[in-house]
Amino acid sequence: MNFDLDSERSKGNANSLSYRQLQLETVDLEPENFQQATLLSRHFNNEPQQWQAYLNALAVFALEQWLSDRHLTLTYQVDSLIKTQVLSSEAISPLQVGNFKLCLLSNASLEDQEIKIPKNMIDSPDFAAHFYTIIQVFIEEYQVIVVGFLRYDQLIKKNLKNTKENYYKLSLEAFNAEPSHLIFNLKYLSPAAIKLPENRFIENTFEQLTRWLDQTFTKDWQPIEELLGKRRPIIQMCLRSDEATYQSFINAVQKFLKQFSTPPIQEDKNQVNLAESELSSTEVSHALVQVLETTEDEETRWQAAELLWEIAPSHPAIGVRRAIDLGMQLSGISVALMIAILPRANQRIAILLRIYPLQEQSFLPANLKLIGLDEMGQSLFEVRSRERDDYIQFKFTADPGDQFSLEIVLNNATVTKHFMV
Template identity: 60%
Template sequence: MNLRPYSESYPVQNPRISYRELQLETIDLEPEFFEKATLLSRHSNTEAEQWQIYLNTLALFALEKWLSDRQLTLSSQTYSLLRTQVLNLEAVSPLNVEQFKLCLIARENLGNQTLEIPEKMIDSPEFAAHFYLLMRVVLEEQQAVFIGFFRYDQLDGRNLKQTDTGNYELSLSELNPEASHLGLNLKYLDSTAIQLPKNELAQQSFERLTQWLENIYAADWQPVEQLLANRPPLVPFCSPINFRTRNLSSQKTIEKSLKTLQMSGALGHQNPGDLSQAELSDVLVELLQTTNNEETRWQAAEFLWEINPNHPAVGVRRAIDLGMQLSGVPVALMVAILPKPDQRIAILLRVYPLQGFLPTNLKLIGLDELGQSLFEVRAREQDDYIQFKFTADPGDQFSVQVMLNDATVTEYFIV
């Protein structure tokens, strides 16, 4: 879709502002708003999405201008918000203003005098807001019109009508059209007066994974080598290697791992058998810092844990004994984190038996901050471990459950 400069005409179904809208507050749209909206809309591939991004961006800049005129500010820079939240398309939420969360809804035309809001924007703790603000972007007039707002607590006890697409439907007549009332609420109301749905993880004690990179751990999280010291070596984890005294089983494990890396091209033309321990360590560190292949990075990390576990490039791994909480079943949960070049964090979760094999049907389950399932891995007969790998952003919250029959242990994390 090729968006035209703001000064040209746009195909608007109803270009005139209604009589009711003439009584509403308007915000003039500056030329640079249109330029930035055009640039940002190109991040999407479909015409419909590009157009909604364009409208969302203009409305967000208009809101920032409106707030500034009232000595109120968004807690984040507008342009950083645009690159993350405006692409949501359905609405821009949550926007933090002072102690409040706002949900901004931008429309070009108001159609049949009703407003559809995606269900998650009201029910989800991630998106629910204290105030929902509707703006109409009138391109021909180069203005955004403040149509009205409503408070989240006004929905309590109301049977919201749901459409066939799962959205909630409100009549525009239910919105408060007085922009000054919103400004007064933002300045003088206590946010605790409007109760939002609570995050499932909000009251839990989190283990902060990025603190592990600073050697800060809760007492229960032990070094892997210490907790798993009495169990037999496993592929690919085993006790630290002494190249001169390692046993045949460890040697075969190492050679197999190296062969896998060599076959994938990760070691280039170098023959792993010809490398000294120090040279191999350098090769693996370089691989960690340059490859874009996640499996190769984890292979390199795990092998580096074998030969140089204290190297600063190798990330961190810790384990916790869950036996006392899981009906006495001797298992441990290991969490390993590996920083990525793009500032994200690669995470590896493993459940180990401390004796023998894992019980059949033991489950490793990941949940998001809303308590929704992200993954589930089930142990089979004679499994040495079960695992799951994923990537997260700083600030992401999740929980991990280890479940066996009626017993469940849950650990909570924030990246």
């Protein structure tokens, strides 16, 4: 790792004396802890994420040992923490001790006397915990200090400061500085005594996209042809001509197909010679399916799928697409969110997100934003409309079970939709 350890260590050393004077509980780190932390941190791409994951891993190992010495067992799944990128967050949750959930806040420095907690770690039923525990890591001393803890029901009554980066800030003084009280709570308190937010991400609010492949949709998601009416976005995208006829569209498709031209295989009746100058719509459909099923390039697959939507919208090879009218939720501005899903051979799902104007509008309002968020509420992408954009879009791939949210933002209005792949 290429961390600037000297600067981080100097921060830790500045605080080490004051905490030792308070005689807070310390845990010694072993050499193998550092080796494991280094390996885990390498799962992340950039240096800040690696550094935070490194600290967090050391903090988890120390907390596990500290609880074990007091006859309590910390339960966690490293693979899950890595997959959701919780390990590289400023907080790790949920860790489990019996039926209690713990959120671990690890730091190398507490100089500013404030603790940053991602909002999702408090507001989301998936991450909210019974106890929020602060641990400070001292790299050079091979030690970790259990600084303090706070119960969820007490935390939400505190003066939480909002930040623009989706964090809450809380004074260090708000935390109980007696770690032994945490042990007492974990051993003798009932988890039911601390009410956590209920999981609202049930089928009613969580659109499960893989169900679309079985033709199972919630009522607000309509066939795109019904919602967009006579709008012909795909033909316009291909030809950029309002006077395009169906035949000129077919010609444009054939031009697209010629780059994949291969000699026909006589034994396969569905195999099409893409070099032919004139193909029927059926032959064009077979050729597009052939491209869709054989190419590995994701952008090419989407082009083939979109062309097939025009020629054979019910073909089983082209995945599913649905749209929802957001006008009533977005200050009366008539726009639609379209989502298309396209299965891949490796069980992953390709996803296309697109925002269209509705009714008589030809273009989207300027500065409309499509924002993608991960399970923790961290930003994945942001797309913004410009003057005279007839749609904006974003494409990505995901695994079954992955969760994400979309925010569609215009001026002071925001619509949020939650999805599971």
